[in-house]
Amino acid sequence: xxxxxxxxxxxxxxxxxxxxxxxxxxxxxxxxxxxxxxxxxxxxxxxxxxxxxxxxxxxxxxxxxxxxxxxxxxxxxxxxxxxxxxxxxxxxxxxxxxxxxxxxxxxxxxxxxxxxxxxxxxxxxxxxxxxxxxxxxxxxxxxxxxxxxxxxxxxxxxxxxxxxxxxxxxxxxxxxxxxxxxxxxxxxxxxxxxxxxxxxxxxxxxxxxxxxxxxxxxxxxxxxxxxxxxxxxxxxxxxxxxxxxxxxxxxxxxxxxxxxxxxxxxxxxxxxxxxxxxxxxxxxxxxxxxxxxxxxxxxxxxxxxxxxxxxxxxxxxxxxxxxxxxxxxxxxxxxxxxxxxxxxxxxxxxxxxxxxxxxxxxxxxxxxxxx
Ligand code: GLA
Numbered sequence: 001x002x003x004x005x006x007x008x009x010x011x012x013x014x015x016x017x018x019x020x021x022x023x024x025x026x027x028x029x030x031x032x033x034x035x036x037x038x039x040x041x042x043x044x045x046x047x048x049x050x051x052x053x054x055x056x057x058x059x060x061x062x063x064x065x066x067x068x069x070x071x072x073x074x075x076x077x078x079x080x081x082x083x084x085x086x087x088x089x090x091x092x093x094x095x096x097x098x099x100x101x102x103x104x105x106x107x108x109x110x111x112x113x114x115x116x117x118x119x120x121x122x123x124x125x126x127x128x129x130x131x132x133x134x135x136x137x138x139x140x141x142x143x144x145x146x147x148x149x150x151x152x153x154x155x156x157x158x159x160x161x162x163x164x165x166x167x168x169x170x171x172x173x174x175x176x177x178x179x180x181x182x183x184x185x186x187x188x189x190x191x192x193x194x195x196x197x198x199x200x201x202x203x204x205x206x207x208x209x210x211x212x213x214x215x216x217x218x219x220x221x222x223x224x225x226x227x228x229x230x231x232x233x234x235x236x237x238x239x240x241x242x243x244x245x246x247x248x249x250x251x252x253x254x255x256x257x258x259x260x261x262x263x264x265x266x267x268x269x270x271x272x273x274x275x276x277x278x279x280x281x282x283x284x285x286x287x288x289x290x291x292x293x294x295x296x297x298x299x300x301x302x303x304x305x306x307x308x309x310x311x312x313x314x315x316x317x318x319x320x321x322x323x324x325x326x327x328x329x330x331x332x333x334x335x336x337x338x339x340x341x342x343x344x345x346x347x348x349x350x351x352x353x354x355x356x357x358x359x360x361x362x363x364x365x366x367x368x369x370x371x
Contacts, residue, residue, distance in 0.1 A: 001281070002037025002081065002122070003030075004227045007187070007257025011043035011092050014061040015069050022076050024261040031078060033272055034281060035256060037122045037156070038073050039081030040066075042092045047100030053107060055084075055114055070119030081122030081156075084111060086140045091128035091163055104144065112147035115155065122156040123148065125178075128163040137161050137168055141177045156180070158224065158253075167197040170209050175221030180253050183210045187226035187257075189234030191361055201226070203235070203243045204316060204361075210250055211290050211300065217251045219285035224253050231258030231267035238362045241343065242314065244270045245363040248280035249302050249312045251287040275342035275367065279310040288312060291330055297323040301330035308369045310342075315358035324355035327368060334371025341366055 003025060005013045022038050025031045044066070046056040057066045070080040085091065085103040092098035104111045104125075115123060125144055127137060141159050148155045160182035161168045167185065174181035188200035195205050206225045213223050225247055230240050247254060256271060263271070279302060288302035288310070296317035302310040309330045313323035327337050327350070339354065340347045342365035349370075356364040 004039040006041035079121035116151035116153040173216040180224040189229040214287040217287035227257040242363040248276040249288040339366040
């Protein structure tokens with residue numbers, strides 16, 4: 001869980017912006033709810049390496065340097081994330097919107113040591129090139145996995161194999177290579193862009209790609225449905241809630257992409273939902289599996305460490321409908337169950353029937369206990 005600069009700020013980042021965001025993570029209470037990584041995405045680097053081949057911060061944007069930024073984040077009880085690319089160029093460099101060609105190719109061990117020396121706790125490693133087979137990607141991503149391990153510093157390893165490339169994210173279980181791996185092209189703040197897996201992806205589109213990959217999730221290795229769009233407009237409140245609920249039950253990283261210095265109360269209610277955070281972060285580390293899907297009504301269930309099961313009743317259609325399942329269909333046996341609604345905290349009991357009236361694009365989540 002954390003925050004990333006890209007969705008709201010793109011290339012327009014600086015150390016003062018990142019520090020303000022860190023302060024807001026603390027002051028808003030988000031850090032204490034578990035959002036701990038602050039990830040500096042593309043465009044933090046100088047356009048050239050130094051004479052020894054070391055990466056350098058862009059001195060006008062990060063005049064105090066990356067080590068000082070890491071120290072600041074650690075002083076706030078946060079963790080430090082940074083972006084790099086495995087080939088010659090970062091994504092912004094590839095598109096020509098940022099100068100240089102400072103990718104890690106041929107510098108993997110050196111860059112990993114540099115990140116460790118700066119106090120980095122999370123590396124986002126972004127392919128962003130049409131070239132290379134999936135086997136090339138596996139080998140190249142593994143090279144940085146090993147380089148990070150060799151530093152001796154625990155660094156969460158986040159990869160993306162899909163940008164400007166054939167969409168290899170869903171083609172294998174990347175848990176042998178990384179801690180989290182993107183399943184799709186980039187997200188945008190829309191419910192449905194009509195894409196199967198292409199740029200840009202809406203919430204419904206990402207869910208469609210990622211649900212079938214449920215068996216890959218385990219503690220320390222998760223499908224990454226991309227940085228969140230909650231609080232960035234483009235969707236109504238029901239859709240924003242659904243977005244959070246689905247990311248939570250799919251056990252995706254919860255990486256905020258909004259400006260946390262200025263969140264309205266609806267956004268805060270969504271992002272601070274402790275029932276959903278607990279379901280997402282459950283130590284069993286499972287992703288919800290699909291119980292049923294008739295095209296409109298989709299039911300997903302996630303088994304939890306204490307024996308409870310979280311169930312999402314998701315309405316993919318354009319008007320309110322009743323979505324139903326049963327305790328036995330979600331893997332609970334017994335004769336009496338308690339349902340706790342993750343949005344309202346209301347509890348109810350049932351002998352097995354589980355259903356709710358769900359608005360268009362809405363998701364009702366129950367935590368089901370007993371049996
Ligand atoms: C790619 C990634 C994004 C972001 C940008 C940065 O598009 O998928 O998440 O990191 O690159 O340039």
